[in-house]
Amino acid sequence: MHETTLDKVVASQSIVLVGNPNVGKSVLFGKLTGRYVTVSNYPGTTVDVSRGSGWFMGQQHQIIDTPGILSLYPKSEDEKVTRDLLIEERPQIILQVADAKNLNRTLLLTLELALLKIPMVLALNISDEARERGIEIETELLSKILGIPVIETVGITGEGMSDLRRAIPKAQVPTVTVNLLSEIKQAIESLTLLLPPHPAKEFIAETFLYGDSSITIPLSHFLGNSLLSCLKQCSDRSQMVRKRFLRPISLLTLDSRHQKAGEIRAQVTQLTGQIHSSWIQKIGKWAMQPWPGYLFVALALFFMYEFVGVFGAQYLVGLMEEGLFNKILNPAVTKIVEISIPIKFIQEMIIGPYGLFTMAITYALALIFPIVTCFFLFFGFLEDSGYLPRLAIMLDRIFRIMGLNGKAVLPMILGLGCDTMATLTTRVLDTKKEKIIVCLLLTLSVPCSAQLGAMLGMVAGLSWKVFAIWLGIVIGSMILVGWGASKLLPGIRSPFLMEIPPIRKPQFYNLFKKVRARLIWYVREAVPMFMLGTFILFVSDKIGLLRIIKKLGNPIVVNFLGLPEKATESFIIGFLRRDYGAAGFFMLAQNGLMNAAQITVALVVITLFMPCIAQFFVTIKERGLKTTLLIAAFVLSFSLGIGGLVNWIFKAGWIQL
Amino acid sequence: MTTEKKYPLPTSEQENIEEALGVLWHQSELMENRLEVILPLLEETVNKEIYKTLISKELLKEENNKILLTEKGENLAKDITRRHRLAERLLSDVLALSSQAIDPNACKLEHIISTEVAESICTLLGHPTQCPHGSLIPKGDCCEKATETIEPIITSLDKCTPGSKGKIAYLILQNHPDLHKLLSLGLIPGTPFNLHQTFPTYVIEAGETTLALEKEIAEKIFVRQ
Numbered sequence: 001m002h003e004t005t006l007d008k009v010v011a012s013q014s015i016v017l018v019g020n021p022n023v024g025k026s027v028l029f030g031k032l033t034g035r036y037v038t039v040s041n042y043p044g045t046t047v048d049v050s051r052g053s054g055w056f057m058g059q060q061h062q063i064i065d066t067p068g069i070l071s072l073y074p075k076s077e078d079e080k081v082t083r084d085l086l087i088e089e090r091p092q093i094i095l096q097v098a099d100a101k102n103l104n105r106t107l108l109l110t111l112e113l114a115l116l117k118i119p120m121v122l123a124l125n126i127s128d129e130a131r132e133r134g135i136e137i138e139t140e141l142l143s144k145i146l147g148i149p150v151i152e153t154v155g156i157t158g159e160g161m162s163d164l165r166r167a168i169p170k171a172q173v174p175t176v177t178v179n180l181l182s183e184i185k186q187a188i189e190s191l192t193l194l195l196p197p198h199p200a201k202e203f204i205a206e207t208f209l210y211g212d213s214s215i216t217i218p219l220s221h222f223l224g225n226s227l228l229s230c231l232k233q234c235s236d237r238s239q240m241v242r243k244r245f246l247r248p249i250s251l252l253t254l255d256s257r258h259q260k261a262g263e264i265r266a267q268v269t270q271l272t273g274q275i276h277s278s279w280i281q282k283i284g285k286w287a288m289q290p291w292p293g294y295l296f297v298a299l300a301l302f303f304m305y306e307f308v309g310v311f312g313a314q315y316l317v318g319l320m321e322e323g324l325f326n327k328i329l330n331p332a333v334t335k336i337v338e339i340s341i342p343i344k345f346i347q348e349m350i351i352g353p354y355g356l357f358t359m360a361i362t363y364a365l366a367l368i369f370p371i372v373t374c375f376f377l378f379f380g381f382l383e384d385s386g387y388l389p390r391l392a393i394m395l396d397r398i399f400r401i402m403g404l405n406g407k408a409v410l411p412m413i414l415g416l417g418c419d420t421m422a423t424l425t426t427r428v429l430d431t432k433k434e435k436i437i438v439c440l441l442l443t444l445s446v447p448c449s450a451q452l453g454a455m456l457g458m459v460a461g462l463s464w465k466v467f468a469i470w471l472g473i474v475i476g477s478m479i480l481v482g483w484g485a486s487k488l489l490p491g492i493r494s495p496f497l498m499e500i501p502p503i504r505k506p507q508f509y510n511l512f513k514k515v516r517a518r519l520i521w522y523v524r525e526a527v528p529m530f531m532l533g534t535f536i537l538f539v540s541d542k543i544g545l546l547r548i549i550k551k552l553g554n555p556i557v558v559n560f561l562g563l564p565e566k567a568t569e570s571f572i573i574g575f576l577r578r579d580y581g582a583a584g585f586f587m588l589a590q591n592g593l594m595n596a597a598q599i600t601v602a603l604v605v606i607t608l609f610m611p612c613i614a615q616f617f618v619t620i621k622e623r624g625l626k627t628t629l630l631i632a633a634f635v636l637s638f639s640l641g642i643g644g645l646v647n648w649i650f651k652a653g654w655i656q657l
Numbered sequence: 658m659t660t661e662k663k664y665p666l667p668t669s670e671q672e673n674i675e676e677a678l679g680v681l682w683h684q685s686e687l688m689e690n691r692l693e694v695i696l697p698l699l700e701e702t703v704n705k706e707i708y709k710t711l712i713s714k715e716l717l718k719e720e721n722n723k724i725l726l727t728e729k730g731e732n733l734a735k736d737i738t739r740r741h742r743l744a745e746r747l748l749s750d751v752l753a754l755s756s757q758a759i760d761p762n763a764c765k766l767e768h769i770i771s772t773e774v775a776e777s778i779c780t781l782l783g784h785p786t787q788c789p790h791g792s793l794i795p796k797g798d799c800c801e802k803a804t805e806t807i808e809p810i811i812t813s814l815d816k817c818t819p820g821s822k823g824k825i826a827y828l829i830l831q832n833h834p835d836l837h838k839l840l841s842l843g844l845i846p847g848t849p850f851n852l853h854q855t856f857p858t859y860v861i862e863a864g865e866t867t868l869a870l871e872k873e874i875a876e877k878i879f880v881r882q
Contacts, residue, residue: 070841495873
């Protein structure tokens, strides 16, 4: 072999990881680059491209992780991301990552990728699960048939990784071909004549033939705009050709490829034994059935309350705040600042009532940090175990009322972690209508973990009625608003269709890395905002602006909502970060400045209140300025309106706490 | 070799009669039997003489300006409607013709399908009750028997009970993106499946893939048990 020459060709080039959803592309990406990207047992976790670099055979390569795709002929936005990247950047190597136990689907994609004429390597990942199910694959034979290196790997444990590293520089353009129907072959050929020179001409012609002209955009990036007319011509011509076929052409070619994939699979696989149904898979089955599935949902909620609300928000926060900050850190820092900085103004800026340390850092690290850590641990556990898709099944019926389907469960639950992150994952939804509804509901009724934790802390020790009223109002509003939006917005609801991954034992190491990555992200995101918010409060206080705002806010905050005047501050910083606002209320409640009725009103309003700045910007990015402003305006008036109503009900004495 | 065909194709007069009876059956479904409406309709869809022909063959009678099918006529009309609508189902479900292509082809097929073939198609399709346009398919003998004795050979997944096993027969092609997704996920004709549950959503295991789907999609998946 000419390994040395190949090495040179591959130098400083890019490798793209491509594969079906939930086959472990991100795990392999992490192993190859040492960079961590979110990994979970949930199809569609990666919605965007991640880039890193890795060394093979003494050369540095750019490595790119992509959202999972079922086909190279995209049906959804995230599939388009991957296709466009492959066309636009035309990487030197494609590393196809596959679920070894699902060879049919894998090969279907391989046969499509082969059309790109890019050197490929196939990694049969999760091969341990395949072996467990008695599926044995003759990799050498498969490699011969496809004309590319084939390696068995287990991403999580690192099995087969060194073989994979050695195989990557030996990537080859696949030699395997599929016999399409002759009419289709002719049609594709006639279209390729119109196209500018490109190695993947046939693939481009086929895409046009299916009536998908969106490929023009990445192509023109790759080829330059001068060839746009060429592409336009080809696209127009394909419309004519398409009319000649009675059945959709894409289905006819899919049929041919399926057949080929089936043939290859039959050649290379052997079923060695019986499939063992382990107890873990039994739990997986139970979790989807009404009984005991709904019990599982209730248990999950209960454990979340116990772990995040009680252990995190009360026990850990108590330790951090009372023990560490109030007793040790704050007095110490106060001493140091008082001694080292003689200027009163700066002293107050750091350690005053609106001090950067005494307020911002204390809130961020003592109040919120323990809570989000617990939430991310809990959420990560659910994610990695594969429970979330099962939860999607259980909640599908409720989501239907809101014009959504079970798929929306992921963004909504992730929203309990961070609404900003969750807004990004709305891309996994099928229709624009669903995306808008989820963005709206995330803004309105899904509190983020930090906020939730602070709020659970406020509820603790009060009557269960407070919790019940709050939960009832929030869920009621969510369903009502979702239902209303689904009726008002144009478009249709798409039916639920989701692949359910097997239940897996969460790997402690992966869980730990994931939580760490999310916490770092959180601290980077939150602490500067906390600082900024505190600084704004501090300056406003000094120049007297705070008093004016409080006065202006009085009719609403004090009269309409019946909250103490100081609550206005929490609303202001709530605009910057929801959890910061919630933390403000938490402190008010802890210091005994609010009674049970006021706490209930505060909880309801802060939950339904505006999105934080980060979420606001992400929503603009995903849904556009106009939609975002409409959402914000609606949410603001709705939250205050409901808060006022609750206050009025308490005042009228209809409900006693 | 004789030039005479052993099984002649229906003559055009026969075809016209059947065509006219199909129209009359549909009108009777719509509760329409007024002479002034039916007569022009027949003349337009078939020809001018057909009314007289039907009367002379005792398939039709007229009473007080109302047109009524005789017993013989009704049986024949019911039969032709059944054949037409079954043909439509066959063309759309199994042969997956586009919706424009279904009607003209069904119109030709209905005349050459014999009662036995109609029964086989009906059984193959699992005794469907509606045509692709939503009109009722008149029941045949095979349907009456089926409800008592045999399970239909092909049914839509939403009619299966939890725990049933079989093979995927075909998918109905109305919603393309979903269909494509199902196929790319490995739900191809011939794949063995195992239906896990039907509530809160359908869960189906096909090959190494477990899929959750709603009734709307399950209705479009036809399986052989």
